[in-house]
Amino acid sequence: MKVSIFSTCLVDLMTPNVGIAMVEVLERLGCEIDHPASQVCCGQPAYNSGYLEDSRLAMKNMMLAFEHSDYVVGPSGSCIAMFHEYPKIFKGDPNWELKAIALKEKAYEFTQFIVRVLGVTDVGASLEGTATYHRSCHMTRLLGERETPFQLLEQVQGLQLEPLKNSDNCCGFGGTFSVKMPEISGQMVDEKCGCVVDTGADILISADMGCLLNIGGRLSRKGEPVKIMHIAEVLNQQNTAAKGGSPT
Incomplete structure (x- = not known):
């Protein structure tokens, strides 16, 4: 199963050991991992601060970064929840609404993916x-x-x-x-x-x-x-x- 890692800003910049742990667990569970280099922030900080247009630029970048991914898995329920908001934000947009829906449907928080997609509850830890x-x-x-x-x-x-x-x-x-x-x-x-x-x-x-x-x-x-x-x-x-x- 092919999985693209969404590393998130905090993990990327401050706690890369968390990202490494996530990759190692998923690889032991049989996943083939990649990490699209063009990913950046999901746009949540700007969006929550009221800078809607600025945040939309980051969101569009993320939709393109993961456009060809089978699954997108991240170590943060907060950031993955932001992906799930994209269809509302881009509702009615002829160029981006379908991309927003596609990302939402394949994006999972780390534990959610293991249990609900892989069907595993015991990873041998x-x-x-x-x-x-x-x-x-x-x-x-x-x-x-x-x-x-x-x-x-x-x-x-x-x-x-x-x-x-x-x-x-x-x-x-x-x-x-x-x-x-x-x-x-x-x-x-x-x-x-x-x-x-x-x-x-x-x-x-x-x-x-x-x-x-x-x-x-x-x-x-x-x-x-x-x-x-x-x-x-x-x-x-x-x-x-x-x-x-x-x-x-």
């Missing part, structure tokens, strides 16, 4: 530790995916998963929200950090690096020794203790 999982807002509310991360984590040998109180609450990142409303954002991430610490978990897992960098940074400043790991890193662990995760 093994990780000793106690972890909790943070649901990202866009993956949960916009992409509508609540189940696949847990279906995969439940099969990781040695991993004890603790429920996270108020798991549906936003961590306060929200992209430009954390910049425009830092006081509110700070209170939100403080609440999230408290819930994480209360679980007693050694590891915080999520499927979106924006959330993990926000929560992980706050935990670090509070002196809390909780390791952050993208779910791709967790699923890439095989018969070893946790290593190579993103720094807290």
Whole structure:
């Protein structure tokens, strides 16, 4: 099965180890991987900030970058959810609406692709530790995916998963929200950090690096020794203790 990787801005620029983990897991599952070099940002930051015309340029570039891909898989429910918004944005456009629909129909978040397309829930991962999982807002509310991360984590040998109180609450990142409303954002991430610490978990897992960098940074400043790991890193662990995760 041929899969094109949508690496996303944060993974590309700040946490390339997440992209590497995602590729290695998919290759072990029999996927043939490529990475179209012309891809850039999905346009979400500009779009959410009200710069519609500027964001449309980025969106058109992405539709062309993945035009000939069979499947498009990304390590962020937020960015993939943005792809799913394209048909609404380009509705009625004779040149772009069909391309927008085509991209939406073949674009999947990493865990969603493994479970819902490949039909796999056990990737053979093994990780000793106690972890909790943070649901990202866009993956949960916009992409509508609540189940696949847990279906995969439940099969990781040695991993004890603790429920996270108020798991549906936003961590306060929200992209430009954390910049425009830092006081509110700070209170939100403080609440999230408290819930994480209360679980007693050694590891915080999520499927979106924006959330993990926000929560992980706050935990670090509070002196809390909780390791952050993208779910791709967790699923890439095989018969070893946790290593190579993103720094807290």
